[in-house]
Amino acid sequence: MLGLLLLQVLASCLWLKHSKVVTSFASPQFFYNNATPSNALLAQNPAWICQHYKNQYNFATLYDRKMHTPLYSACIYQPGPGSRSKSWFVEPQLIDKNSLKQMERESVLTEKYKFTLDQIKESQAVLADYKVMKGLDRGHLSPSSHQDSRESKTATFTLTNIVPQDSSLNTGQWNNYECKTMVQKTKDCKSTYVITGAVPGNTYVSGNRVNRPSHIWSAACCLGEDTQPKDAWGAIAENDKNMVELVSLGVLEKNLTDLYGKTVTLFNNACPRYQSFYLF
Template sequence: MLLGLLLICVGWHTTPGGAEVVTSFEETCPRFFFRETPPRIGLTPAHLVRICQRYRNQYRYATMYDRPNYIPLYSAYIYNPGKAKRPQNWMVEPQLVRSSLPPEMTLEEDLLKKQVTLAELEKSQAVLKDYKNLIDYNRGHLNPNSHQPNSDAKKSTFTLTNTVPQYEKLNGGSWANYEDKTMKVKTQGCKDTFAVVGAVPGNKYIAGKRVNQPSHVWSAACCYIDNNRIRSWAVIARNDKDAVEELTLGQLEGKLAELYQQNSISLFHSDCPRQ
C-alpha cells in the first residue's frame, strides 16, 4: 500500500524558500499544533514537504504534503467554525514549483501567467484538471472550510495541497456528519481544539495514475479545557465506503502505525490523553 511513499524517490529534492514551504513547523507556524508539537509519523522525509499555509499575508494552518503522490499526508489546524459563505475558487502553491516564487497560495490561472508552465506546475503538485470527470470520487478537504472562522480563512482551505480524492458518498455522508455534527458536540466546553486530519496513500490513482487515491482518511482532535482537563477523540474511514469508525486517540495511532508500516506514531504531544 505504501511502497510508493516509503521508497527513496530520486529527483524529489525539496528546497525551502520564503515563508511557506519550510524546513520546520516548530520554527514557522507552531501554533496549529497542541503544545506546539507536530505529529511524529516517521515516513521518509525526502518525500514530504512542510507547508505553512499562507493566505492574505497570514498563516492559516499547516500541511505535510506528499509530493510524489500529489496529496497531503495531513493538515493541522485550530477548530474555530464560522458562518461565512463557502468559497468557490481552488488555489495552488507557488513555492512547490520554485522557492523564488511568492509564498502565498494563488489561483492556478494567475500562477501560469508568471512564467510558470503547466508542465512545471503538474510536476510539483496536483492541478485542477486532475479532479475533472471523476467517477464516485471528488475533492475532499482535510482541513474543511466549515471549521474555519471567516471568509479569508475558509478560502485558504481551497487549495489542492489540502485536498485528496475522497469517495463521494463518504465525503457528503458520514464524513460530513463527523465534520459538522460530531465535532460540534465533542468540542463543547473546549477553549481550544487542535485537529489533525490525514490520509493513508493507497494502491489506486486518478488522473491517469498521477494522483494517489487514499485507502483511508482519518481525523484526530485534542481539546484543551483547562490546566487539568484535556480530552481527545479520533475517527478513521475506508475511502471506498460511507462509514466512519470512532476510536480513541491511542487506538487511531495504533491503527495508523500498521497502515503506515511504522513501529509507532504520535499525533499529539504526550499530554493529550490516548484513552
Template sequence: MLWLLLLQVWASCLWLGHSELVPLFVNCLEFFYGDTPPDAAMKPQNPAWICQTLNNQRFFATLYDRQKRIPMYSAYKYEPGKFHTNHTWTVEPQLINDSLPQDMYTVQALERAYNITRAQIMQSQAVSADYENSGWDRGHLNPNGHHNTLASRNATFTLTNIVPMDKKLNRGAWKKYEQQTMRQKTKKCQNDKIYVIVGAVPGNSSIAGGRVNVPSHIWSGACCKTRNNTVSAWAAIANNKHNRIWKISLGHLEKRLAQLYGMQNVSLFHDDCPRNVSLTS
C-alpha cells in the same frame, strides 16, 4: 533531546533559506497542540512542509507528498463557522520553486504573473483538472467550515489540502462528523484551545493517469484544553470506500496508523493529549 531538535531546525533553516517549506513547521507550530507536530512515521519520500498562507497570513500547516500529489495531513485550530463552496481552487507556487511566493495562487494567475507553465505547476502537485470526471470528490482534509473568517475558509481551498475522497463518504458520514460530531465533542473545550490534525493514508490506486494517489483511509485526531484545564482527545477513521466512520480514542488511531504504515509506533500529538480516553458525545 531538545538541543538535537533545535540543531536540526537550525540546520534545516540554513539549507532552505527563507522558504515556508521548512521541516518541522518551525514557522507555523502554533497549529499543533503544544507546538508539537506528528513524528516522522508518516513522512513521504519527497515531502513538503507547508505553512499554508493566503494574503501573507498563515492559516494552517500541511505535510504534502509531492510524488503522490496528496497531503499526508493538515493541522489547524478548530474555530467553526459557516460552510461554503464557492471559492476558487488554488495551488502552491512554493512547490515549484522556493523563490516563488508563499501565497496561494490560481493556476491561471500563477501562469500570468511568473511565466510559469502548466506542466511546471503539475510536476509537484495536483491541479483541479486532475479531479474532473474522476468519479471522486475533492475532499478537504482541513474543512472550510471549521474556520470562522472568510479568509481562513478560503485558504482551505488549496489543492495541497485536498485528496480524492469517496463521494458518499465525503457527503455523508464524514460530513456529519465534521459538522455535527466535532461540535458535540468540543462542547467542554476552551474555544481557542482546540487542535485538529486530519490525514490520509496513501492507497494502491490513483486518478488522472496515475498522477494523484487515492487514499485508502481518511482519519482525524483532535486534542483540546477543557474549561476545567484538563486535556481531552478523540479520533476517527474511515475506509475511503465506505460511507462509515469509526469513532475511536487517539491511542487507537495511532495504533491503527502504525499498522497501516507498517511502523512500530505513530505519535500524532503532544504527550499531554490522552491516548485512551475521549470526550463523550
C-alpha cells in the same frame, strides 16, 4: 487564549514568508505543545507548508510532492459562519522557492506570471487531475467549516489540502463528523487542536499522477479552561465506504500504526489516549 494561540502561530510560520521548504515545521504551534506527528507519517518527497493567504497563516500541511497529495493538515479548531470558496488554488512556492508568497489560481499563474501547466504539475496536483476522477471528490483534510473567516475558509481551498475522497463518504458520514460531531464534542473545550490525514493507498488516479488514499482519519485534542488537555478522540474511515468509526485517540494511533507499519504518535503525551469518550 485563542488570540494568544494565533499570535504564536503567526510567529511560528514566518519562515514561509521567505518561501523556504525546510526539514520540519519551524516552530509548530498548530500542534499542541509543539509536538508534530511521528515520522511514520513522513512523505516521500515532503514539503512543510504553513498555509499563507491574505497576510495570515491558517493551518499547517505536510505535503508529498511525489504522490501529489497531503499526508496531513493541522489546525486550531475555530468554526464560524461563511460561504465556501468558488475558486481553487495551487501553491507557487512549491514550483520555485523565489516564487509568489501565497497560494494562487492556476489561471493567474499561467496567464499573468507565465508559468506553464507542466511546471505546476511537477510538484502538485492541478484542477485537471480532479476533473477526470469518477466517484471521487476533492476532499478537504482541513475543512473550511473549521475556520472562522472568509479568508481562512478560502485558504482551505488549495489543492495541497485535498485528497481524492470517495464521493459518498465526503458528502455523507465524513461531512457529518466534520460539521455535527465535532461541534458536539468540542462544546466544553476552551480550544481544540485537530490533525486530519490520509493513509496512502496502493492505487493512483488521473493517469497515475495522484495517490488515492486507503483511509481518511482525524484526531482532536481538547483543552479545558486551565489550558490543559481534558479530552481527545479520533475518527477513521475506509476511503470506499460511507462509514466513519469514532474511537479514542489511543485506538486511532494503534490503527494507524498497523496501517503505516510504523509506530504512529499524533499528539503530545498529555492528550488522553484511552479516556472514555462519548458521541454526544
